[in-house]
Structure formats: structure tokens, C-alpha cells
Amino acid sequence: MNPVRVGLLGLGTVGGGTFNVLRRNAQEIARRAGRGIEITYAAAREYDPARLPGIESVKVTDDAFAVVDDPDIDIVVELIGGYEPARELVLKAIANGKHVVTANKALIALHGNEIFSAAQQRGVMVAFEAAVAGGIPIIKAVREGLAGNQIEWIAGIINGTGNFILTEMRDKGRDFADVLAEAQQLGYAEADPTFDVEGIDAAHKLTILASIAFGIPLQFDKVYTEGISYITREDVSYAEQLGYRIKHLGVARRTAAGVELRVHPTLIPDRRLIANVDGVMNAVLVKADAVGPTLYYGAGAGAEPTASAVVADLVDVTRTLTADPENRVPHLAFQPDALSDLKILPVEDIETAYYLRMCASDRPGVLADITRILGDRGISIEAVLQKEPPEGEQQVPIIMLTRVVREKQMQEAIEQIEALQSVEGKVTRIRLEHLKSS
């Protein structure tokens, strides 16, 4: 089947990220979607070709309407942002019978009712996963994954800039203004930070979340919005002394009297998972009647995290372009004829770090014997914990953490350690994973 032809509006941070992800993962994406997804036409006033390897094969114009009006384009991806001309472009694309994917939360929160109504009449889709919480598939989770539930409330950290500032204020005991200036330098905050720190960006996202949770029209103007600029480092510290963290939350709650829609700084008990979401990360906690609480965590902004959501929408839309059963989501995510025959490794070839616990005689040289056995196999030791011998006993527990090593090496080392006269019984070994994200 021919690839789907995508017209991309905007080649800035998210537009560039989307171009790069679609190109880098083209094969993986086609294996999932059943056909290729190709950007064939793009609109941008200016862009940096050095950041976009392969862009030379794409027709680029500075006239976004030319892309929207091109009959060869199946799907328009709007990544310009802002209200206008984004609104006009999206409505034009719909009128032209094209499906639309957008990351534009301001557009959807304010003009979504109009846009969806036009799309409904024209029979096209408007997908907007990237508009809320960046790469976290929260729209899909709430709209489809929790479709069997009555949703009771949603509470989300949905602005990374605000969360970065509050995290720094807590970690380093710094003042709001001080951290904001740094965030601006690091590029986490805009030169005009109003949208982020005054909660407007979060209110856009909350508007969307509330609609898909409760089945109500988008009503941005009814969100109560409060920023974080009045929070002092003393507040952060007092809250901590009382067992709380301060987070800038968007809260949507269904009550008997009506729906609460509010964005404001909020104290949360520090043992809650969401209270421990730090830095620029986002998280959305959803309470629903059947499933109970579920939480979704990830990067809420940035070029490739946002692109991840845009591409997921492109795959979803691509599936609707034909009605064949082959266009459904494949059982195992990838098309049946596109499964790969990757080798599953035997456990001996697996690499992890290790925790080792052994019982050894409390006399000189024992630790040296053990570390020599490990060292001979290239196993580095990260930490050692040696306990006092229990009252009246000759044996002491020795605990070690190692760096990453191949399981086979560790098995051999353990056999040799267990053979030492000075070590009693078996060595307990538990694998250790740092689960670092980079």
C-alpha cells in the first residue's frame, strides 16, 4: 500500500522533532501501521536544515495554506501553535476533507467545540494527543482505556516549567524569582513566562481533560486559574515540615453540585506518588469508579516526547483511512507479517548489577579473597556493607553491590566464593537495576 502523505505545518521544536522521529523510526512505524507515513510537504517561514537530515527530499513552502489546499495531502499536522492562523488552517484542512493532527492545546481548549463540529460534519478526524501532557498517552488512556468507568476526578501536574520551579525551590531552598530566571536561561521557561507560571497553559490542558473525562463541552473560560508566583520558599519549607509537597495542579472533579475546574498551587501529602514527580516531568492521576486510581507519568514537553504523541495520532488516523480489518490495531502491535525473529537471550548472557550477601569468618584477609575473585572476572564493586558479628558469633554478614556484569561471570564468581573456607553456606544474589532513563 502507498504511504500516507502528511503535510506538516511548522518545522520548529515539535515540528522538527516530528520530522526526525518519523524518519528515524520509519520502519518500526510502518510495521505497526501496516503502511508508511511520510511527510511530503511542509510549511515553515524559516528552519535549520542541519537539524533535519533528509529534509531536502521534502517540498517546503512558506505558505501554510498551500499545504492545506494540496489535494495530494491526506493528513495535515498543525504544529504552529497559537490561535490564529492555526484555527483558520485547521478549519480549511477539515473543509478540504483532510484529517488533522495537532499539538495545539490553546486552539483545542478555546476553539475545539467549533473545530470538532466541523470535523464531525465533514467525516474527518482531529487528533490531539500531543496537546495534553506531551508524550504521555493520557488522552488515549482516559478516552479509551477508562471507557468503562465513571470518572470522579483528575489531578495533574501538567506544566513542566511550573513543576521544575517548585522542585528547585524545594531542593535548593531558593526563591521563585531566582529559579524562574534560571529556568529561562535553561530554556525551560519562555522569555514571557506568563502562560506557564500563571497557570494558563495548565488551564488549557485541564479544559481538555475535563471534557473527555466527564463528557462536557470545552469551557476554558470557566476554569479558575491561579499561578505559582506567590509561593515563597518559606511556604515550601513549612509544607514539608508538615509532611506535604507543593505542586501546581490542575484539578477537575465531578460533585453532586457540578464540576470543579481549577488550576492552583496545592499541598499534597508527601507519600503520594504524584507528590514525588519532580523537575520538568508531568503526571496525571485519575480516579474512576471501577478501576480506582491510575497514574500516568512522563515528559510533558520537548521536541521528541511531543513528537511521540503526534506520531501515535498519525498511526491512529492512518488506520481509519481504510475500513479493512487489516487496518485495525494488530494483536501484537506490529502487523502479523512484520513480527521479527529477535533472539531471546539465555540468562547467562543477561547483564545486570548485583546485590550479594554472604556469611564470612570475621578475620583479616577474607574480604580480600572475595574481592580478588570478583576482580579477576572484571566485576567492579560499587559498595560494601560489613556488619558487626552478632553477639558471640564468629561469622559476619558481608553485603556488596556490584556494577553491571554478565550473569555468567557472576555465576562463576559466586561458585568460587562459595568454595572459600572462610565463607559459610550459599551466597544470596539479587539483581539490581538502576532503571535510569538515559
Added chain:
Amino acid sequence: MNPVRVGLLGLGTVGGGTFNVLRRNAQEIARRAGRGIEITYAAAREYDPARLPGIESVKVTDDAFAVVDDPDIDIVVELIGGYEPARELVLKAIANGKHVVTANKALIALHGNEIFSAAQQRGVMVAFEAAVAGGIPIIKAVREGLAGNQIEWIAGIINGTGNFILTEMRDKGRDFADVLAEAQQLGYAEADPTFDVEGIDAAHKLTILASIAFGIPLQFDKVYTEGISYITREDVSYAEQLGYRIKHLGVARRTAAGVELRVHPTLIPDRRLIANVDGVMNAVLVKADAVGPTLYYGAGAGAEPTASAVVADLVDVTRTLTADPENRVPHLAFQPDALSDLKILPVEDIETAYYLRMCASDRPGVLADITRILGDRGISIEAVLQKEPPEGEQQVPIIMLTRVVREKQMQEAIEQIEALQSVEGKVTRIRLEHLKSS
């Protein structure tokens, strides 16, 4: 449009939960799916009608094959569990041209390749969201939400029983055998706990996750599996002293050499979000190339959490029963003509708890004045933090946490407090949410 007719196999914990959720949320579900979803035929050897209000309107048989062979049934939901006769029933349903929804991880992990191949040939869907991590929509998130990514690794707490045991061992310094016995009494662990504590259940789920992440066939027999019964309370304590938590993880990782598939106890740095997932809760951490790390948290078992996933699958399958654009996922989750006109509350009517900080004279009676103002409006105080006056100053900061109250009451109270002679300047008030899940 007529409701979709569902045949339910099994009226036990999950079957009963599914029946109850579909009935309780029938209206909400129909508003999303565009048509009703009704259980019209069920198979169960025995069941308790007292737990299933409304079951009297459903035809119940003790012959599951009668349901699978009934030409009036559109979708078969298999909630019997185990390998046989579940496998035979599912294959028969497929052969009869029916779509299938199942929560059966053992069945999918071991016989999924055969089942999906049969479904593919017959053009029907087999949906299995409930098979992994209960109510967390993790299949949907990985298979669709991250479709633009190359997935690098997945690490999941995907067995609630094991996580409950390890959490109790840490919290209370208890031994494995001791906690297991309690978990059995509480109904968190089966009389034969082998599947849970030896990691077989987790290996079933990991098999499925790895296939949808990497696009490889299901290969349960290649998962390296280790249980938690060898972990001692000393190991838990030593790990903690070193800054780690022990969790029973399923890990699937793509390396240059091949795919690692392993279930074993694992030390994780205690500052990681997933290290703080406690009790019977599940969480899956996914590292992908574009989006980076994302985490999905929720109840991994239980009647209604699992039913939540079963119903989400039913809604998905229902959408494929016709090819009309009207059967797509609606933009705002609910069908455009099924949006409701719920009132959005003005902020004065919102109810939360509060943190208050004020600066007051350091003399007797001040606190009494403040608490009287609050008490007169029915505002209860949860905690007070009174600091020493800074060197040479007459004013002390007073911090209070209140219980939940209506915003309007609080605004009035704050105005009165600010009018007190003994209180200087403005009162800082930050809202407080406990975000309790029940």
C-alpha cells in the same frame, strides 16, 4: 442502534465485576460507544445472584459452548481463566466469527500465537487489555500510545501479591513466610501461591508486554523466572540501608545481542517512582527512544479494576462492528449528541482543605482570636505550626492546615483574620488536596 450482544463466560470475581460495571455504568458507556453493550447470555457452573443485581434478566447456562455457539452473540468475553477449556472456547468463538475479549494472561502467553493467527484468518478481534496489569491500560499505551517509538526496555511490577509481600516485609520487618500466610488469609494470595510468588504469573504478563513492545512472537518458555521466596527480611533491610528497595520486576530489554526476558527480585534506587509503588498496586515503566521514560500505575487485579479493562476492550471492539465514521473514538470521548450540560462551579463553591500562613504578634490571645474566626465558620483545624519569632522581631509566622471547607467560607474568614489588629499584612492561603483514592 441495537445494543451489542455479549456472551460472558464465567461469573466469578472478574466475571461478576464485569457484569456489575457494565450494568452500573451502562449509560456512560453507551454515551461513549454510541450504542449499548449488553450481556445477554452467560455461562457459569455456580454463582451468587445476591452479588449480581439484575442477573435475573440474563440467560445463564452451565454450558460455555452453548454461549460460544449462539448465533445471537456478537462478542464472547472469556473470564474462566486457565488453559483449557478456555483455549478451546476461544478458538470455537473465533471459528464462529465472533470477536473475543479475554483477561486470561496464561492463555495469551502460551497460546496467543495460535489464537491470533486464527483470529486474523477469520477477520475477528481478540482483545486482552485485562491480561496485563489489571485496570492499567498498558496494552493500549504501549501498542498505540507509543506507536511512534522504538521501545528500549520495560520494567514492571506486574504481580500485586508479590508486591504486597515485599512491601509488608519492608514496612514491618517481617519474614516472607509470615507475610505470605497473612496474604493468604486476606485473600491477596491463593491457597497455592506458586503462580504469584514464583513469578509465573508475572512471566505470563511479561511475555505479552515484550511481544507488543518489540514486535516478536509470544515466547513464554524463554522467560527466565525467579521467585521472591528466597528474599529475607535482612536483605530488605540491607538494601534499604544502601538506598534501595527490593521489587519483584518483570524486565524486557532489547540489546544488540538479543532480547532479555526476565522476572526476578530486583534492587531499585529508592528515589525512583517505581520503587515507591507499594502494596497490591502495579506499575509499568517503559523506556522508549522518542518519548523517554513513561510510567503507568494502578490496580493490577481485583474484580472491578480488571472489569474496567474488559469493558474498555468491549468498547473498542464495538467500534469495529461497523465502518461508519460515527464508530470512531469521539473527539471528546463521548458521542457529540451525548455531551452533558453539567454546571461548572464558580470558585466560591469549590471545596478543599487549606494551608494558611500569616504573620501575627507574639502575644497571648492571638491564636485564640484566629481560631475563633475559623470556628465560627465551621472551619476545623488539622494542624498548627507556630514558629519562634526571628531574632529581635515581635511578629511570628503561624501556619495552619484546615479540613475541607467551602471556598466562600474561607474567603470570609481570611478577610476577618486580616482585619485583626494582631495580624500583619495578608494571609497566604494555598489549597490542599489529600488525593485519597477512596
